[in-house]
Amino acid sequence: MLELLDNPVPWPNGARCAASITFDMDTDSALHLSHADAYKRVAALSWLRYDEVAVPRIVKLFNHYNIKGTFFVPGWCVERYPATVETIVASDHELAYHGYLHENPMDQTREGERYWLERSIEAIERLSGKRPTGGRAPYYNYSPHSTGLLAQAGFVYDSSLMADSQPYVMRAPEGEVIELPTDWAMDDWPQYAHSPDFRYLMPTRAPDKAMEVFMAEFEAAYECGGLWVTVWHPFVTGRLARLAEVAKMIEAMQSRGGVWFATMEEIALHVRRCIADGSYTPRVVSMPYYEEPIPELTEGFPAGLELRKPRG
Secondary structure (H helix, E strand, O other), rough: OOOOOOOOOOHHOOOOOEEEEEEEEOOOOHHHHOOOOOOOHHHHHEEEHHHHHHHHHHHHHHHHHHOOEEEOHHHHHHHOOOOHHHHHHHOOEEEEEEEOOOOHHOOOOOHHHHHHHHHHHHHHHHHOOOOOEEOOOHHOOOOHHHHHHHHHOOOOEEEOOOOOOOOEEEEEEEEEEEEEEOOHEEEEEEHHHEEEEEOOOOOOOOHHHHHHHHHHHHHHHHHOOOEEEEEEOOOHHHHHHHHHHHHHHHHHHHHHEEEEOOHHHHHHHHHHHHHOOOOOOOOOOOOOOOOOOOOOHOOOOOOOOOOOOOOO
16 A cells, blocks of 8 residues: 555554544533533433443443543533542543533633643642543534643643644744544534434434544554544433444454553554654644734725625
């Protein structure tokens, strides 16, 4: 196969690729921000609170196959559902940052984003005894302030962005953070989610069809020496038929050999070591991309020749 990655990370023990199965345990956090009457929406709450059943089931699956996963959990969920989160911690899976109440970082001021980041870190550290080293922005809505705030908080990595197929470094004036990118193709929401309360009305796919999408991404990562990161939700992928397909997927991947299953923290620390010893030279991206609107949208134009926003 054509070598599509010019500079792949040398994975441990000669592994062909790195794989991290990650779950965003949002439970009902986002519903409360989306709807003032969320407390009345019993059907929606029941769908989301399936996390209480799914998370222990997923942990059991991970433990059966002797792999470690990463759970990105809003601080509010850590406080609201401590028994569920303790199931994750008790089996030494990674607990990572995912906002406080699944708030959109783009709706926050810099100080507001900092406040919710620090409050979430405190919630995670209080329950687990360990400060998180990485995170994923709610809704993938990484803000222009996020890199600097994560660097100031001592984070090693982020996994919110989609600008590459392998790890890269984001550099802000406050410091650097390793980005472990993913893609919408690795998200279970487009495959399975059907929720009138979130205004997402799409036909759900059969688990084997959804797995075709995820496994196509795995095959490419395996052939090219890349990174394969899922973005799944316990109340979505933790359903019986879907998780049964995940079990088959793990067995197929393990039978191939050469797949390094790891937490996001393990991958980020490995990448950092490779950068330090010179065995991997990452792409470095200065963040944020822009400080203000591009001048083409703010400078004057002759009457009738203004650049117009697209409709829709």
